[in-house]
Amino acid sequence: MTTTRSKLNFSSGPAVLPESVLRNAQTALWDLDGSGIGILEHSHRGPEFGRVLDRTEAAIREVGGIGDEYAVLFVTAGATAHFTTVPASFLGAGETADYCHTGVWSGKAMTEAKRFGTVHVACASDEKFTTTPTTARWSAAPRYAHYTSNETIYGTQWAAPPPGAPAPLVCDASSDIFSRPLPLAGHGLIYAGAQKNLGPSGISLVVARKDFVATERADLPPLQRYGTYVAERSLHNTPNTFGIYMIGEVCAWIREQGGLAAMEARNRAKADVLYDYLDRSETWRAHAAPGSRSMMNVTFRGPSVAAEEKLLAEAERRGMSSLRGHRSVGGLRASLYNAFPAEGLHRLVELLEDARL
Numbered sequence: 236m237t238t239t240r241s242k243l244n245f246s247s248g249p250a251v252l253p254e255s256v257l258r259n260a261q262t263a264l265w266d267l268d269g270s271g272i273g274i275l276e277h278s279h280r281g282p283e284f285g286r287v288l289d290r291t292e293a294a295i296r297e298v299g300g301i302g303d304e305y306a307v308l309f310v311t312a313g314a315t316a317h318f319t320t321v322p323a324s325f326l327g328a329g330e331t332a333d334y335c336h337t338g339v340w341s342g343k344a345m346t347e348a349k350r351f352g353t354v355h356v357a358c359a360s361d362e363k364f365t366t367t368p369t370t371a372r373w374s375a376a377p378r379y380a381h382y383t384s385n386e387t388i389y390g391t392q393w394a395a396p397p398p399g400a401p402a403p404l405v406c407d408a409s410s411d412i413f414s415r416p417l418p419l420a421g422h423g424l425i426y427a428g429a430q431k432n433l434g435p436s437g438i439s440l441v442v443a444r445k446d447f448v449a450t451e452r453a454d455l456p457p458l459q460r461y462g463t464y465v466a467e468r469s470l471h472n473t474p475n476t477f478g479i480y481m482i483g484e485v486c487a488w489i490r491e492q493g494g495l496a497a498m499e500a501r502n503r504a505k506a507d508v509l510y511d512y513l514d515r516s517e518t519w520r521a522h523a524a525p526g527s528r529s530m531m532n533v534t535f536r537g538p539s540v541a542a543e544e545k546l547l548a549e550a551e552r553r554g555m556s557s558l559r560g561h562r563s564v565g566g567l568r569a570s571l572y573n574a575f576p577a578e579g580l581h582r583l584v585e586l587l588e589d590a591r592l
């Protein structure tokens with residue numbers, strides 16, 4: 236997890252990717268696997284791309300520990316599309332789905348679900364979204380229970396999936412998928428836009444239990460049915476072939492790094508450097524409460540907006556990019572996805588220390 240780049244990219248997404256993956260992709264753009272044709276130029280029905288699809292799925296299954304009861308799908312859309320497709324597929328009029336409300340993204344997911352059925356808020360963060368819930372009141376018979384494993388904007392993360400849901404869990408894992416072991420038990424469907432930890436934007440990885448998909452509405456258009464992706468192996472129409480290639484390369488890189496347990500240990504160590512500093516600082520303070528803090532997106536505030544602006548200007552001067560918090564909440568945010576280099580934390584702490592009042 237080192238880089239030869241001097242620029243540090245703290246972007247929340249699209250975000251930093253492993254250097255070796257980007258270098259291999261440069262080669263593959265020109266010539267995929269020695270075929271004499273680039274990845275962007277190969278037919279999605281040809282044998283060369285077929286091998287890319289095979290090895291990508293195999294790497295995802297191996298890294299994620301995903302068995303045959305789950306389908307691995309590549310949907311040509313970001314996570315936002317699933318805010319709609321999930322309730323359209325699984326929630327009918329007169330039915331209830333349970334949602335855990337932890338911030339901006341779960342709010343958007345609930346807004347969509349309300350168009351199809353009843354949304355029951357089973358649990359919610361505190362008003363300022365500094366915590367993940369510790370208890371839940373599930374409804375009697377929900378179709379599914381939805382949660383956002385990592386709140387990218389507020390910087391909170393579930394330590395473990397919400398316990399005790401009386402229905403399959405559906406998880407928006409966009410900003411922490413494959414940053415730690417995948418907790419598959421109890422899940423009917425996990426979706427993740429690729430641009431935080433897996434690859435380019437505009438494509439999402441879906442890990443779906445086949446028997447849960449079998450309960451979806453059958454009268455939706457084909458591209459809005461998970462079952463179409465299962466039955467046709469994400470090849471109903473031309474998929475994002477480059478995105479699939481990139482996700483495969485990133486997963487192979489994760490495997491080389493020692494897999495998801497090793498990834499988690501490194502991510503925790505990286506985030507700890509920053510949280511430890513923030514907890515000691517009298518100038519900068521972490522937004523999220525201990526126990527709910529995200530390893531992926533560390534949100535923090537300065538003593539004033541002016542101090543934050545000064546820090547951002549100095550960060551740019553030192554080659555540290557995209558530390559500004561999300562436009563909806565302000566403040567500062569350091570996104571530390573899998574490929575973010577550990578040495579970058581020391582540069583950030585040095586910056587914060589130098590930019591004190």
Ligand SMILES: *Cc1c(COP(=O)(O)O)cnc(C)c1O
Nearest residue numbers: 313314315340387407409410428
């Ligand atoms: C980034 C993000 C999204 C939105 O992804 P799009 O690709 O823009 O649709 C949804 N949920 C979470 C948790 C995210 O981090």
